[in-house]
Amino acid sequence: MAIAYGLMFILAHHLAALWGGGYYYSLFYPAAGIRFALLWWGGPRWLPAVIGIELLVQFMTGIIQPGSPDMIDQMVGVARSPLTYGLVIILVRWIVRRGGADIATPPMPFALASVLAPISAAIISLASELLRPGRAHGLPSEPHLTTATAFMVGDLLGVMLLAPPLLMLARELTNKQPTNFVPMPRIAEGAILFGCGWAFALAASQANLGLLLTPVMLATAWVGLRCGRPAAWVAIVITAVIALPISQDTVDIATRFALHMGLAAVAISGYLAGSYTDAQRQALENIAQRDRLLYQAERLKTLRAMSVAVIHEISQPLSTLSIESRHLAALSLNAAASREEISDIAALLERKVGSLSDMIRRLRRFGGRAVDEPSPIAVATLVADMAAIIETETRRNGFRLIVSPIEKGLIVMGQEIELVQAIVNLVRNAISATTDKIIRVDAAGLDEQIILTVSNTIGSDLKVYPGMGVGTLVARAILEAHGGKLTRKDTTNDIASYSITLPRAGPIND
Secondary structure, eight states, rough: HHHHHHHHHHHHHHHGGOOOOBBBBBBHHHEEEEHHHHHHHOOGGGGGHHHHHHHHHHHHHTSSSSSSSHHHHHHHHHHHHHHHHHHHHHHHHHHHHHOOHHSSSHHHHHHHHHHHHHHHHHHHHHHHHHHHHHSSSEEEEEEOOHHHHHHHHHHHHHHHHHHHHHHHHHHHHHTOSSSOOOOOHHHHHHHHHHHHHHHHHHHHHTTTSSSHHHHHHHHHHHHHHHHHHHHHHHHHHHHHHHHHHHTTOOHHHHHHHHHHHHHHHHHHHHHHHHHHHHHHHHHHHHHHHHHHHHHHHHHHHHHHHHHHHHHHHHHHHHHHHHHHHHHHHHHHHHTOOHHHHHHHHHHHHHHHHHHHHHHHHHHHHHHHHHHOOEEEEEEEHHHHHHHHHHHHHHHHHHHHEEOOOOOOOHHHHHHHHHHHHHHHHHHHHHHHSSSSSEEEEEEEETEEEEEEEEEOOOTTTTTTTTTTTTHHHHHHHHHHHHTEEEEEOOTTTSEEEEEEEOOOOOOOOO
């Protein structure tokens, strides 16, 4: 790795001379991007090796003259930039550990470090030149502020153009993170807008107004906002491929400087916009993961209630089975026993065993699958499953669950276990809020939608739903993941209802 870095640094360092020369810092310094990528990927442990390699390169290229009176100052000047980069990366990672989720969400740490490192290196270089002018890199022919600004612009362009692809390549090789794909309509939208921005810039150039990069900057920022950081990087590289040769042929250093400042603005705006979009995407993924954890917690809560109910329900049939089996055994030994009496006891045993089997099957079905595959589901089936799960709980506490007849043709597409859990949560909330211990469930089709309503009487003295917290959040998250929504409506006659709206699916193929 150290040898590869040394070779890449030598090549990039010589390439930078095309946009600088003499003691004037290059306006495009690709070696900074290679340095930043290695320090960000490998961490501060690579800092001594990076400093050593860059010192060796500067000795080999004659920037540092062995035995000269200024050799120590020159070595300090060379080591200053990689040391600053390493310290900035350490600082950013410390801020991430101590900061909130808004700054710690990738790729915000990288975006912060990639902008802060070149700026910090330029500021420290300017302070050093002001304190000890001309001691590092010889006597600059330009004003200190101009030199430091050129230093910042060159490093910033190098980091923005080279560090992202190097780190993306390292990520792909190590398989640390999955690749996020952008929808083609967004890519087409960004490409069209980016092309329009460049058409305006080139038209201005043809009109002798110079290469105006402001419309390109706005288009690149839009590409970043819509498509993320990789797409923004592609737009930045295309801009650099067009602008850098133009600046290379420009003799006037002020014009070249202005063009590179515009290119730096394109890079910063596009990359930060892409970083914001990627951070937002990551935040949404984190929220989805949280919703999954909440759903699992609610499911375990329901499973526990079902287990308690099943244990309670099993005790009575087991007692009946024990008594009747002993009775049946006694009858089998009695030659006078009638066939009809034996048949009645056998039928009773069969019914009790069937009831037990149904309870166990329902418990296993709800608790045995983590996630079922999306499939067409009849709303009547969802409501029936919900009623079976909640039946014992409502009966033991004196509640009535009234389910209106539901058409068989009401079909939705989704994950059955999750949708059942959402309905169970809403019915439980209604149980905790009702004043007359009656909960009503009904469903109806409306054009391309299906609306399922859970309603109850709340009474004029009940202003707040007790317990309407995590259960409702989980239900809403499940429904929104299925393309639906959850709405609440309170009527004037003290009836509160929650309505589930889901897209209607086609008929189930038997």
